[in-house]
Amino acid sequence: MNLALNRAHEVPVRRLGAKRELFFLSATHFLNDVMTTGIVPALLPLYKSTFHLSYLQAGLILFVSMITSSISQPLFGVITDKKPKSWFLPIGICLTGFGLTASGFASAYWLLLILIGISGIGSGIFHPEASRGAYMAAGTARGMAQAIFQVGGNFGQSVGVLLLPLFLIATGLRGLGWFSLATVVGLALVLSILPWYKQSLVQNEARKKTIKGRNHLAGLMLLTGVVILRSWTQIGVAGFLPFLYLHQGFSLKHGDLLTFIFLFAGAVGTLIGGRFSDRISRKWLLLVSMAITVPFAWILPHVHGVLSIIVLFLFGFFVLSSFAVTVVYGQMMFPKNIGLVSGLMVGFGIGAGGIGATMIGWLSDQFGVYTIFNFLAFLPLAAAALCLLLPSEKKLLQNQ
Structure with a gap:
């Protein structure tokens, strides 16, 4: 009860700071996660049959994807906390899309693992900076802003599960070439908000210097x-x-x-x-x-x-x-x-x-x-x- 009163006194009205930029980040988050945590697990049966893999080799594909995309995110987060890098946004989504798209045309298993790793690294690069963007776009509605950003990724994961029965079973792995269009859309979205992002970084870095808490x-x-x-x-x-x-x-x-x-x-x-x-x-x-x-x-x-x-x-x-x-x-x-x-x-x-x-x-x-x-x-x-x-x-x- 006291906490609710404190919040009401602190911020009478909760408003998002930059709605357009936040929704663009959420849309890019959707595309990124469709191409990584959403679709890669669903693709394992196709990868397995195409490259004649064992279950262990198929599992290694998912392991590479998770290690490079998920476990690396805190590492890239530490790097960007010291010096935020706005160019991580376009580079991240491009690497994610390139790795997944090219994996549909890989000629050997070892090359497939490298391409899946590139896609995962792109996702690991994208997430910390995109989350920082959602934080800066939040205004006074921090919970709502993070929810809008995160729901893009969550929805991307759920849609990725459906793409195999709806689309890729018919096209085979070569159908992944269509994800180059998703990459172009994601790149256009992040480039359109980059001027706002750079300006917000300057303001955010100035605000960080005023934080005295531990x-x-x-x-x-x-x-x-x-x-x-x-x-x-x-x-x-x-x-x-x-x-x-x-x-x-x-x-x-x-x-x-x-x-x-x-x-x-x-x-x-x-x-x-x-x-x-x-x-x-x-x-x-x-x-x-x-x-x-x-x-x-x-x-x-x-x-x-x-x-x-x-x-x-x-x-x-x-x-x-x-x-x-x-x-x-x-x-x-x-x-x-x-x-x-x-x-x-x-x-x-x-x-x-x-x-x-x-x-x-x-x-x-x-x-x-x-x-x-x-x-x-x-x-x-x-x-x-x-x-x-x-x-x-x-x-x-x-x-x-």
């Missing part, structure tokens, strides 16, 4: 733990849901459609959660979102038909309703290191989720996919427990 390392470590547990839950469901429904006798297309519903619900949750985070405590919103996720995670493998669709939608909605919240919360803990925080909350979280998916796959081999889905319910429960230890926003504001 970074809250323990809080950021706890928050990163919450993000990793949330990511394990999200990627565990998205990655293994088709196997669950195959086990129940449904087709792969049925599983892919339900996976899209789960991810689309997450995008909706991201947008609504970000909007509410500008009005209520981010700590408690994060705690409640994790706690509410638990029952839906637990009952998911035990329901069928329309009820399973409802449960899956609510599961996806609540588990990702805190996506933008964690980014803004982390920025409050490390106010001088926007790039690092964005890389940790978005990139490292997704990369850690991929590592968790490998562990979940091993456990599925040992105990069965039904057992794993029951196990997934404990991950958001552990995340909710960690949320109780997070510093309050009031304390963070006083520290600044």
